Structures are given as structure tokens and as C-alpha cells.
Amino acid sequence: AQRVTQPEKLLSVFKGAPVELKCNYSYSGSPELFWYVQYSRQRLQLLLRHISRESIKGFTADLNKGETSFHLKKPFAQEEDSAMYYCALLNNAGNMLTFGGGTRLMVKP
Amino acid sequence: ETGVTQSPTHLIKTRGQQVTLRCSSQSGHNTVSWYQQALGQGPQFIFQYYREEENGRGNFPPRFSGLQFPNYSSELNVNALELDDSALYLCASSLKENLNQPQHFGDGTRLSIL
Numbered sequence: 001a002q003r004v005t006q007p008e009k010l011l012s013v014f015k016g017a018p019v020e021l022k023c024n025y026s027y028s029g030s031p032e033l034f035w036y037v038q039y040s041r042q043r044l045q046l047l048l049r050h051i052s053r054e055s056i057k058g059f060t061a062d063l064n065k066g067e068t069s070f071h072l073k074k075p076f077a078q079e080e081d082s083a084m085y086y087c088a089l090l091n092n093a094g095n096m097l098t099f100g101g102g103t104r105l106m107v108k109p
Numbered sequence: 110e111t112g113v114t115q116s117p118t119h120l121i122k123t124r125g126q127q128v129t130l131r132c133s134s135q136s137g138h139n140t141v142s143w144y145q146q147a148l149g150q151g152p153q154f155i156f157q158y159y160r161e162e163e164n165g166r167g168n169f170p171p172r173f174s175g176l177q178f179p180n181y182s183s184e185l186n187v188n189a190l191e192l193d194d195s196a197l198y199l200c201a202s203s204l205k206e207n208l209n210q211p212q213h214f215g216d217g218t219r220l221s222i223l
Contacts (some may be wrong), residue, residue: 004151034211044152044199044214086151094205095165097142097212099151 002025004089008101012075014108021072021103023061023087032090035061035068036099039083047072047085057081077107111136115200121221122190127131130185130218132200140164141173142212152199157216158183159205171177195222 003026008106013019025031048056050063050070061072070087087100114133122128134141137222144152154167158177172188181202187194196217201212 006151036214043216046211049211088151093165094210095142095157095159096154096167097144097152097201098154099144101149101151 002089002091002096002098004087004098004100006085006087006103008042008103009101010104010106012106012108015079016076019072019074019077019081019105019107021085021087021105023070023072023100024085025070025089027068027089027091031063031065031070031090032092033061033063034088034090034097035059035070035072036086036088037083038086044077077105079107079109081105082107110129113200113202113213115215115218117218118216119219119221121223123223124190124192126190127186127188128190128220129165130187130198130200130220132183132202132215134181134183134200135213137146138202138204138213140203140205141177141181142201142203143183143185143211144201145169145194146159146197146199146217147193148196155185183196192222 005024033050037047038044059074086102089098143155143159146152156166157164161177174186176184197217199217201214203212
């Protein structure tokens with residue numbers, strides 16, 4: 001069975017502070033991991049995926065297979081980063097995306 | 110490029126009734142996945158449809174069923190509705206042949222069971 005855990009329901013930081021949203025996973029196969037974001041009154045959209053190894057809106061995430069983690073990081077938070085963030089794992093068959101419970105990020109001015 | 114569209118946006122039903130939710134996939138996509146998102150939780154995978162057949166299923170009872178049509182649009186049907194079925198139902202589409210392509214989500218249908 002595959003499982004994704006986001007231990008923090010809410011993360012509140014001040015503008016300009018570093019941000020780290022935690023994600024841990026459990027999967028017996030080779031994981032493909034994603035971060036999705038939902039801004040207020042918008043649909044769920046892809047933020048980044050580990051195989052791309054790219055930085056989107058200043059966010060990065062590194063897959064650590066030893067710690068089974070895929071934490072999302074940004075060195076300097078902006079107010080427009082306030083949103084709901086979901087970590088997700090795609091199984092090897094590519095037909096099941098398992099989401100974590102989500103973390104609400106609030107960036108205060 | 111036309112995105113994923115879902116209808117209706119909101120729906121109110123009573124226990125025991127049946128409901129059908131609809132989803133039009135993004136142009137160029139041939140696979141549709143359905144998710145249930147209860148309040149305060151992440152989306153939970155219900156099932157996926159590809160080539161008009163179910164192509165994977167999560168931990169949901171048989172009263173949750175679906176269809177996919179030749180134009181790749183899809184329906185989610187839920188029979189014998191229960192109070193716990195109250196949730197946001199999300200549809201996502203993708204291109205099966207491109208394993209590197211992520212799923213694109215619709216706005217969802219909010220279903221309330223009274």
C-alpha cells in the first residue's frame with residue numbers, strides 16, 4: 001500500500017522567512033512524487049515533480065529515499081505563496097495518485 | 110487548450126438517492142481519474158478510466174461506478190447515497206501514453222447529502 005503523510009496541517013511564517021513543508025511517503029516501488037498547490041478560489045494545480053528537478057516560483061523539493069521524504073522548500077516566503085499544498089505519490093502503474101492531507105501555508109506581512 | 114470541466118458545481122441529495130457527476134477531459138487527454146475530497150482532507154483516489162474501461166480503483170465500494178465515453182468524457186455514479194458521501198468530487202485528466210505528464214484537475218462538484 002502507498003501512503004503520504006504531511007505532518008503539519010498549518011504552517012504560518014512571516015514574509016521573507018524560509019519555508020519547509022514536510023512530506024513523508026511509504027511505497028514499496030520506485031516513487032514518483034509531486035507537489036500540488038491550491039490558491040484561494042482556484043483549482044488544484046501542479047507545482048513541481050521530483051523527476052523534473054526544477055525550481056518553480058522559487059520552490060524546490062528533493063527526494064530523499066533513505067528518509068522516504070520529499071520536503072518542499074523556499075528560502076524566502078512571499079505573501080502570494082499563501083495556499084494549500086498537497087504532496088502526492090504516483091504508483092508505478094501510473095494509475096493511482098495518493099495525496100497527503102495537505103498543509104495550509106500562511107505568509108504574514 | 111480547453112481545461113477540465115465538471116458539472117454540476119453543486120448538488121444536494123438525500124440519503125438513499127443516486128447521483129451522476131460529469132467531467133469533460135482537457136483536449137488531447139485520454140485518461141480520466143476521479144477523487145473524493147472530504148472537508149479538511151486530501152483528495153482520495155476513487156478510480157481511473159482509460160479506453161472506456163476502469164484502469165485502477167481505490168478503496169471505494171461498488172456503489173461507486175463510472176463510465177468513459179468515446180470522446181474521453183466521463184461520469185461518476187454513486188448509488189444508495191450515504192451521509193459520508195458528502196464531499197468535493199474532483200476529476201483529473203491526463204494523456205496515458207505520456208507517463209511524464211501530470212494530471213490536470215477540474216474545479217470539482219460539491220455534493221451535499223441531507
